[in-house]
Amino acid sequence: MHEPLLAVSGLTKTFRRGGKAVPAVEDVGFAIMPGETLALAGPSGSGKSTIARLLLRLVEPDSGNIRFEGADWLALRGGALRSRRARLQMVFQDPNAAFNPRATVARVLDDPLRIHSIAPRSERPRRIAGLLERVGLPAGLAARTVHELSGGQRQRVAIARAIATKPSLIVLDEAVSALDVSVRGQILELLLALQREERIAYLFISHDLGLVRAFAHRLILLEGGRIAEQGDARAVVDAPRSAVGRALVAAAPKLVAGQERP
Amino acid sequence: MSVLASVRDLAVAYRRDGPLALQGIDLDIMPGERLAIIGESGSGKSTLALAIAGLLPAGAVQEGRIGWPGLARAPLGGRDIGFVFQDPAGSLDPVMPVGRQVAEVARAHLGLSWRQAQERARELLARVRLPEPDAIRHAFPHQLSGGQKQRVAIAAAIAARPKLLIADEATSALDTIVQAEIVALIRQLVAEDGMTLLFISHDIALASELADRIAVFRAGRIVEIGATAAIVTRPAQAYTRALLDAHIGLDAAPLFSSERPHA
Numbered sequence: 148m149h150e151p152l153l154a155v156s157g158l159t160k161t162f163r164r165g166g167k168a169v170p171a172v173e174d175v176g177f178a179i180m181p182g183e184t185l186a187l188a189g190p191s192g193s194g195k196s197t198i199a200r201l202l203l204r205l206v207e208p209d210s211g212n213i214r215f216e217g218a219d220w221l222a223l224r225g226g227a228l229r230s231r232r233a234r235l236q237m238v239f240q241d242p243n244a245a246f247n248p249r250a251t252v253a254r255v256l257d258d259p260l261r262i263h264s265i266a267p268r269s270e271r272p273r274r275i276a277g278l279l280e281r282v283g284l285p286a287g288l289a290a291r292t293v294h295e296l297s298g299g300q301r302q303r304v305a306i307a308r309a310i311a312t313k314p315s316l317i318v319l320d321e322a323v324s325a326l327d328v329s330v331r332g333q334i335l336e337l338l339l340a341l342q343r344e345e346r347i348a349y350l351f352i353s354h355d356l357g358l359v360r361a362f363a364h365r366l367i368l369l370e371g372g373r374i375a376e377q378g379d380a381r382a383v384v385d386a387p388r389s390a391v392g393r394a395l396v397a398a399a400p401k402l403v404a405g406q407e408r409p
Numbered sequence: 410m411s412v413l414a415s416v417r418d419l420a421v422a423y424r425r426d427g428p429l430a431l432q433g434i435d436l437d438i439m440p441g442e443r444l445a446i447i448g449e450s451g452s453g454k455s456t457l458a459l460a461i462a463g464l465l466p467a468g469a470v471q472e473g474r475i476g477w478p479g480l481a482r483a484p485l486g487g488r489d490i491g492f493v494f495q496d497p498a499g500s501l502d503p504v505m506p507v508g509r510q511v512a513e514v515a516r517a518h519l520g521l522s523w524r525q526a527q528e529r530a531r532e533l534l535a536r537v538r539l540p541e542p543d544a545i546r547h548a549f550p551h552q553l554s555g556g557q558k559q560r561v562a563i564a565a566a567i568a569a570r571p572k573l574l575i576a577d578e579a580t581s582a583l584d585t586i587v588q589a590e591i592v593a594l595i596r597q598l599v600a601e602d603g604m605t606l607l608f609i610s611h612d613i614a615l616a617s618e619l620a621d622r623i624a625v626f627r628a629g630r631i632v633e634i635g636a637t638a639a640i641v642t643r644p645a646q647a648y649t650r651a652l653l654d655a656h657i658g659l660d661a662a663p664l665f666s667s668e669r670p671h672a
Binding site for chain 1: 449450554555583584585586587588589590611612613614615617618637638641642651652653655656657658659661662663664665666
């Protein structure tokens with residue numbers, strides 16, 4: 148039996164809005180194994196993105212434990228946190244918002260290599276070319292600025308930046324939701340190839356149950372900050388037991404032959 | 410049956426000598442039909458919606474013709490055509506109570522008194538199934554959820570009893586459950602008021618659930634147009650087939666290899 152890569156228990160976070168306590172995440176626990184994809188799905192406000200921000204230490208929980216790669220993740224501070232953070236990366240829905248638009252692709256990929264001391268300066272151009280090749284982009288793109296790229300190219304650069312620090316876990320927060328369907332398929336293929344070859348685990352946040360069922364091994368359905376249901380992704384979607392699961396399945400757009408007009 | 414709107418050889422560029430966002434578009438919109446325009450980014454689907462509504466920005470160049478045989482006169486935006494955008498926050502005034510925004514449309518286009526317009530706004534907010542319409546009409550947009558804001562935007566769009574309702578990615582920013590509720594609402598309102606619907610979407614599955622006909626756009630041109638059943642089950646064009654194949658439904662095969670990572 149392997150150790151989980153990530154183990155979360157009792158995670159709770161309440162925000163204060165105008166003096167009122169708004170529980171965002173309540174007593175959430177789960178584990179992710181190396182090389183596994185765990186999906187988080189649920190309606191807006193169900194706590195998906197707050198869980199991602201808690202894992203990334205962008206906000207601190209009120210209570211709960213997070214163990215990542217065997218360490219007490221919430222106890223890490225300063226330099227220890229910075230050095231470990233390289234192992235947990237994130238790709239957002241909108242790569243525009245995640246980049247300085249005037250930065251070149253080379254600059255975007257140089258930063259993590261430099262900040263995390265992955266490669267000395269003399270070696271970094273070669274590493275950058277390698278990363279671009281890894282995500283299926285031509286090396287010549289390195290000199291272009293991010294805003295010159297198509298949406299699919301930008302998301303490939305975001306993935307290249309995420310894998311630059313050799314992470315064991317990447318949080319994908321609606322990372323393919325804004326892409327055209329033809330591009331989406333290619334990005335999903337890329338993510339699956341990276342997972343196969345480098346055993347990267349994914350926390351895959353999405354509201355699209357069809358996509359979740361096809362892409363993730365396991366699925367957690369959230370409602371109001373709590374876990375409503377969890378299990379094998381296909382088993383949960385094929386026969387949801389929770390009310391929110393049934394509502395999400397019923398609401399998923401389905402290709403139908405439609406009715407001809409009378 | 411007479412055609413509501415007839416688009417002939419329409420071409421649009423956003424600036425003189427700029428690239429064509431649309432070209433060679435021929436399309437008839439029949440009264441009472443639900444027509445979906447689907448396509449990926451850059452397909453021209455939103456440009457078509459703006460051109461039909463007369464909302465292209467100043468500086469855009471339009472050639473060809475958009476005729477309105479189904480109307481006795483040239484259409485008035487807001488009066489004959491209601492428009493619902495993707496981002497309801499962008500179409501609502503952030504510092505005006507939502508009931509008043511709906512009432513303004515009714516007053517401007519239906520010649521109602523202020524009191525009558527307020528009453529009509531209250532009815533409309535109830536019709537789009539906002540909870541407690543009497544209280545919610547005093548709310549400002551930022552006090553509402555994304556789905557509630559879109560319901561207000563729909564109430565404003567139909568306030569003047571338009572013939573044509575255009576919904577441009579009106580549910581794309583909403584979560585799946587709210588999206589399904591808004592689609593059901595649009596379907597019901599269109600049926601009850603006998604409106605014609607132009608439903609712009611990137612999602613061919615969503616379009617298939619709502620539309621009688623689907624037009625597939627790509628790179629500014631119509632790839633094909635036909636009855637929903639024909640487009641979904643017997644597409645004539647490879648591009649339409651590719652869009653259908655790219656849909657990941659609830660019955661799609663797993664994308665990952667079957668062995669479990671920790672097995």
